[in-house]
Amino acid sequence: MSFTLTPENLDDLAEGAAVLGTGGGGDPYIGRLLVERQLRAGRDVRIVDLGTLRDDALVVAVAMMGAPTVFIEKLPSPEGSVAALRALERHLGRAVDAIMPLEAGGLNSMMPLVAAAAADLPVVDADGMGRAFPEIQMVTFNVAGVPGSPMGIASDHGDSAVIEAADNDRMEWLARGLTIRMGGAAYTASYPMSAATVRETAVPGTLGLALRIGTALRTAREHHRDPFDALTAALRGTFYSHGRVLFRGKVVDVDRTTVGGFARGQVTLAAGGESGDPGDPGDRIVITFQNEHLVAVREGGHERDGQVAAIVPDLICTLNTETGRPVTTEALAYGQRLTVYAISTPAIMRSPEALACFGPSAFGLDRPYTPLEELTPATP
């Protein structure tokens, strides 16, 4: 969908993007703050439907690279994203016509808006992940064979580089190495392609979807309705059809390290036996993450012990049980009362080629992909 961002719908968009961030994608608050500054400075953020672009318009995916744990300590700048974009433009010898989010989650759905406002370019309502993923080759563009190179990358210290990698896996590997040396966070502009190619390869409408999710959660809070019911209703009729409450409980353990440029770890929730908790006391769920949540496994004394409740690329979201507000992996803390909510991914993200790129095996997980709606049927 096409729309112009206002301070009002920015809050909803940021919250919905944090849900699609599936625990990762960086702190949405920071990204929202940066977009807000652009709006206050009188700049426009124009989000345009893919259908409105000329076939040969040059579109570039903009994102931050690095561990979300670093972004908390170091506020990203609009200048960094624009520097990455300009480095790529100099290399291509051509101006970019539109910016596109690389991923539809958290900070990385906000940074393209910041860059677009700063560079006076429109943002395309589409992305390459349909959620957040930790690595830059984990995109539908790559699944379709679109090269991510040449890729512009810039630091907060006045450095930039253009990488031409042999393939998209090596692009991730090289850019990640530079990102670590750039201080653990870098600005990237990659996958330069025509709008025609974006139309064939992107997950469409994900900014619109984020706005819809955020609006549903806010409205539920305003009207004292259950936010999870509202979320499930909002997903109905989109490409992300199925929403499921997997678990409700308290965080009893968080194991998190920043290693190799990623935030990696596990979070364990235990059911408290409180009203509304769908589980017996003693039931647990363990979620493994690499920036984003990857797999949720049930633990406990009953027949579902060891059962996978949801697995990547389906979305596993940790949301505040009272408010439905998303909690990212770097903000997880002992004692938080959370609801684990899962969302099914569109068909374009479930093909064998897509699963090879960002399914369980791409993360070294020893479990097959099974669609959420089979793992966890809807409660009637």
Add this chain to the structure above:
Amino acid sequence: MSFTLTPENLDDLAEGAAVLGTGGGGDPYIGRLLVERQLRAGRDVRIVDLGTLRDDALVVAVAMMGAPTVFIEKLPSPEGSVAALRALERHLGRAVDAIMPLEAGGLNSMMPLVAAAAADLPVVDADGMGRAFPEIQMVTFNVAGVPGSPMGIASDHGDSAVIEAADNDRMEWLARGLTIRMGGAAYTASYPMSAATVRETAVPGTLGLALRIGTALRTAREHHRDPFDALTAALRGTFYSHGRVLFRGKVVDVDRTTVGGFARGQVTLAAGGESGDPGDPGDRIVITFQNEHLVAVREGGHERDGQVAAIVPDLICTLNTETGRPVTTEALAYGQRLTVYAISTPAIMRSPEALACFGPSAFGLDRPYTPLEELTPATP
């Protein structure tokens, strides 16, 4: 000086370059082999005096980056250097007119010849280090304020990148990060500048000097004369006036690790009390290296215990005692009979600015720079 390389003078040039490599710069045998292949393929290697170039000719410094320990396991390719050069040319939108060695030591005095033959360009008889140094900002160009960026860098896997760093220290830092991810060895093309600027900032004539040193050592061997006397005689009348035998003995300890993309360690030699050894039995010398030898310190029971015999940027060379052939840090082994020979550096490498860039403190050494000729006076 200007000359065209032949198979005959290649051997001398490679050996002299290995002496200037001061223990580092990579295995000279490998570089010589690669140049030989170019000559056998009928390509010319034309070395030209700085004076012959037009003021506005574009000159680029070519070098391998990485730990010499890696080059032994992975033979460098002409294609890699040309790929780095082409990446830089695309960025500059201009063809390079001449290649220059970044450093005058070991493998890195040979790779520019390989690249120049493969790209059909002349090589300028000058360099930025006047020896070998482990880091890319340790050049007289940097001392004079010439930016090393934009810098082309390429791997053996079909990847390339162009780095535009905020300064030359950051260029080293970022390129080293990429080099590690490129497999521990990478091809670089940096410090693009006009021939006029090269004339003002480079150490001139270092390829000619290497040829002179190599010829002196070979001739001494052929005529059964002392190679170290020949070396000292060859240096007389050049910018590298003073040569000194510091120590003669056997390797009794080598401590070497490859860490952070460098070969770091220490080698200890003990005097054997044999005929011709200038020292009592029990005398030792300990040389600390980071790719190249940095400081030689005397140990033993007499009054010179703890005394610095020579220190960076003066050259400390480990040469086979019988033949005068240089032994690089990665080839050092227990039991080798070596002569530690030091060479004074030209004035351009001893200014306060130069010492700040590649003197003892630049390597974290806690000792002041003292010229070789003061530390170790000539024996009459």
